[in-house]
Amino acid sequence: MQWQPLIDRIVARISSWTTRKLSYAGRVQLVQTIIFGIQSYWSQIFIIPAKVMSLIESYCRSYIWAGANTITKRTLIAWDRMCLPISDGGYNLLNIRIWNRAAISKVYWDLAKKKDKMWMKWIHTYYIKSQSIMEMDIPQQASWMVKTIIEARGIIQQLPTAQLNQSSTKQIYLGMLGNHSRVTWRALMFHNDARPKARFTMWMQCHGRLMTTDRLAKWGIQVNTNHDYAQKMAWITTKAKGKSCAARLLKMVYAEYVYGLWRERNSRIFEGSSRTTEQVGLPDTGVKTVVVAVVVVTLTVTASYIKRKREEHYICLQTKSTKIPIHVSSRVKS
Secondary structure, three states: OOOOOHHHHHHHHHHHHOOOOOOOHHHHHHHHHHHHHHHHHHHHHHHOOOOHHHHHHHHHHHHHHHOOOOOOOOEEEEEEHHHHHHHHOOOOOOOOOHHHHHHHHHHHHHHHOOOHHHHHHHHEEEEHHHOOOOOOOOOOOOOOOHHHHHOOOHHHHOOOOOHHHOHEEEEEEEEHHHHOOOOHHHHHHOOOOOOOOHHHHHHHHHHHOOOOHHHHOOOOOOOOOOOOHHHHHHHHHHHHOOHHHHHHHHHHHHHHHHHHHHHHHHHHHHOEEEEEOOHHHOHHHHHHHHHHHHHHHHHHHHHHHHHHHHHHHHHHHHOOOOOOOOOOOOOOOO
């Protein structure tokens, strides 16, 4: 198999990570930076078949949810959902199948708009032959790679007019992702200074994928459901909007709150250990450090903003007809 070296390299990377006890967020970060980096590099040079892309995707998905280097079907959230933007309920992972098609479309765009490279001149000389590449028939004697590049013109034709004159792989990729409905709780994900593992747990909770009592009740299991999660989520989502210090602290505290309760739930079920209410509510050193850092940074930025506005207002008053400096706090009489 020609693509076996790429698959072996990815599996070797994943195998070296399986011995580490990483959270979901840690696995996502490794896959997003290392695996997708390798794949993106290869897709810029070669046209990767769809079967190989599906195989790479299966290895990445299995490692994130199961922590294994073998392909499994264990998933809590669909892979296509995870690849959506954060505002649409995803986790902003790279959809490698769409990215590969976007990379092929970028090669076609270069072929249609440029002729400064040797391989472009060769294709124009032997296959295009002064024809319009947008309307010509696909040459049957061409190789599979050339046919695939020319067939990508359907993707380019669907792009907005503004992108036809200047396009990049990222622009084509975002256009191919399409528009999706935004989730109501997207404000909880943006500008959230909680730890990555806490944000990921909160993200799963917002999707309703944690084994909570309300989810068990939907399955017909008799459990005690005295909590109205929908009402609480609506209140938190409303209060978490904006970039104010209060909103950022609320989002961070809520994410750490969900993670702390979920960690305590797993300890009681799988380890047989429990903590008191005071111990569960007491933040650890990492959370305290994050809270202090957010408060300090927010207060510093707010103070700098107020100082800058005062200076601008003072200068504005000085440029008026009066030559007497007027203090910001003083009132200008009519």
